[in-house]
Amino acid sequence: MVGQMDYKFKLGKSIYLVIMFVLIIGLFLGIFNSNYILKYLPNKTVIGVNDGESSITRLSDDTLKGLNEDEYLILYNEEDSSSIQLKENILQTLAYMKKKAKAVTIADVTDTFDQYKNVVITFEEVSALPNIPVLEEYTAKGGSVFFAIRPEIKNSLYNLYRKLGIYEIGEFITPNGLKLTSNLLIKQDQMVMKKGEIPDNSSLSVGLDDRSIVYAESIDHIPLLWDTTYKKGKFMVFNGTMLETRENRGLITGAFSLLNEDFIYPIMDMKVVYIDDFPAPIPEGKNKIIYEEYRRDTPSFYQDIWWPEMQKLAAKYDVKYTGLVIQSYDDKVTPPFKKEDQNRNSFVQFGRELLKMGGEIGIHGYNHQSLTVNAKAVEDLGYHAWKNQEDMETSLNTVENYVREIFPNYEIKTYVPPSNRIDHVGEAALRNAIPSISVLSSMYIPDSVNYTTVHEFDQGETFIHFPRITSGYEYTKKKKWAMANAVTSLGVFSHFIHPDDILDDDRSSKKKWSRLGKEYNRFMREVHTDYPWLSSMTARNAGEQLTNYKQADVYIDEKKDRLSVQIDKFPGEMHFILRTKKKIGKLTNCEVEKIDEGVYFVKAKKASIELGLVE
Structure with missing residues (x-):
């Protein structure tokens, strides 16, 4: 009978090929997961490291000749160590943002500020400034002034305080911590820092008028950072003494980005x-x-x-x-x-x-x-x-x-x-x-x-x-x-x-x-x-x-409806932060991503980019 006949099962050639293929793959994976692969393959293959130099793009000499940079003036008191330290911290913060800055002692202040994008005051005694009327005139014509440290209570302050958005001045106090009432620090709106979690501030007890916009205050509601318009310009005041240190540089950057309309700056963009x-x-x-x-x-x-x-x-x-x-x-x-x-x-x-x-x-x-x-x-x-x-x-x-x-x-x-x-x-x-x-x-x-x-x-x-x-x-x-x-x-x-x-x-x-x-x-x-x-x-x-970031030079041309950025020694791609209240319009040679309210991450794809801005 057929059911009782001897029957031998034979593997076809295709089955043998499949088995051999599986064995080869298994052997390959075993080698790949062993130390052998790390000893005999170049490490660049294993970890994907690119140690080659990036291609650098230079702007032409003719292009460079036609470019200008905004300049920031930092006024400091050379006899005040705190003023010197604050000046250095602000200069370094601006340098990271590739903003041109000049530090001048109060003894060397000129009779005009019109050539500067912003004027920054780094000393408490406002009366030490020899030409306060010139500062007021600069602001009235459209300039922006940043008081980076709380002023002392003297007659010079009483002559100026209403222009700073203050209607009432009390005594010096040590406020309780800090609360962000804005995204002064990116993605940190409403962040609260209790006393002891940040350096103590020496502040003024002040009341602000309705024109003032508060970006940070103490937990007990003492205004710590605000700005106010003055005719065509703007005053900003930091009501504290903590901007001298590196861990607070984001506050300085955030302050400049809020003080200035359509503010863009390069970043390193690294997470390590x-x-x-x-x-x-x-x-x-x-x-x-x-x-x-x-x-x-x-x-x-x-x-x-x-x-x-x-x-x-x-x-x-x-x-x-x-x-x-x-x-x-x-x-x-x-x-x-x-x-x-x-x-x-x-x-x-x-x-x-x-x-x-x-x-x-x-x-x-x-x-x-x-x-x-x-x-x-x-x-x-x-x-x-x-x-x-x-x-x-x-x-x-x-x-x-x-x-x-x-x-x-x-x-x-x-x-x-x-x-x-x-x-x-x-x-x-x-x-x-x-x-x-x-x-x-x-x-x-x-x-x-x-x-x-x-x-x-x-x-x-x-x-x-x-x-x-x-x-x-x-x-x-x-x-x-x-x-x-x-x-x-x-x-x-x-x-x-x-x-x-x-x-x-x-x-x-x-x-x-x-x-x-x-x-x-x-x-x-x-x-x-x-x-x-x-x-x-x-x-x-x-x-x-x-290295690529440090060697690049950035030039920014601001118009009401657009920002143009030129990058000399462009490393192939460069990243920026843009803060603006406007909508983003037509883009040239760049990509833009909204990362916070009024804050954008910009990727420059070429050495010349342009961002359209719509009111």
Whole structure:
């Protein structure tokens, strides 16, 4: 019978081909996910880094000859340290916006201000200004004056106060915090900062007339920033003393953008997140708090909990991490420096996954000893000073070789000094030991420690300075304030964290990871939600973009119905913030996106752009 006959099942050729194809694909994927791919493929292939120079477009000489720049006059009192500090802060803020500015002492004030776009007063004693009537006349004819510090109560103020929109003057007070009654800081309308979350202000108790528009006030309703029209011009007054510091530069930028009609300025447009001490040796054993919460030893926690959460957050909120390698946590500052291999597997895993996410590996150091020969500069940290530059270089060569053994084709570009401290000897060692490093990232906002390395966003003699602005996992209003000011003034979000903050009671404020992780998620979510237009990138790419931004020259021609922008040394694309009450009309060589009420994100696609404006 047929049913009882022997029957042999035979595979067709097509089935064999399918099986072979699946095996080949599986083998390929296995290789791609292994360390092999990172050792034998160029790193630019793996991480998509573009280290090539951007094409730069120059304006013709004839075009440049016909371009003019508005100029801002900053008046200051050379005998008043606060006035000098405020003047410098405003000059730097204007420089970032590529606005031409001139600082003049009150002793050198000329008899006319007509050639200036704005006049800025940076001293309290208005009577020190020798020609107040000239200032009034300048405003009456259409000029704009910004009092960047609250004036003193003297006869000169009583002669002027009604023109400033004030109908009543009381005493000096310390107001309770600050509330934004406008989007002075982009996307932060109605933001409230309580007393202690911002520097204390010395203010005047004032009453304003109906002509005045208030942009910020204290929680107890003392006006802190307002403007008022005076004939054809405008006066603006900051009723406080806190604009001297970097963390408040967004207020200065916002003030200028509200004082002037149709105000446009270039921004850097960068979103950079650093993970200091990553990859780095992970402590063996169990941390009590982590084990109680997750039932894992410390290495397992970082591998199974912390790192997967950081990866998910990066994917969700458009973050590219720049990891800074530490090879050892010993405290040696003299050779020989040991080659640590016990954490090699985790280093390979974390480093590989970081690069595959589009991230970057930079250098933090062989160990966590700051590169300085000054013992006083690190005694509060319990660190050791280095004896000489040669020993520093030996340690840097050790960690560079360690990275190159695992990622042979990888070119290191970024360095972050341990504890954000490095001296000139350390910088010389860094330059000699690892010449490929071009970006040095320390701190932007000074702290109470005199030895912290603080930089502007600039091109130093040796390195591109791309500092960090905020740090940590905790969600705080101070952090949000610094972030919002930097985004408004610079178009930059620059933040760093440490994996081992979780293990330190002080740095974690004794909070468990279950809470810290949620706070960090909230902060990154708000940045992404409020500023989705920020361009996420690594530190090396930020360094390149900063260089392009710094070398470009911007010329703006304002008309009632349009803005024309010319960019010399145009890097291929450049981004701007525009604030206007008008509607956007015809666009030439640019793209515009509304990002807040009356605020627009502008992408210049060519060296000459034009934006039509409709009343």
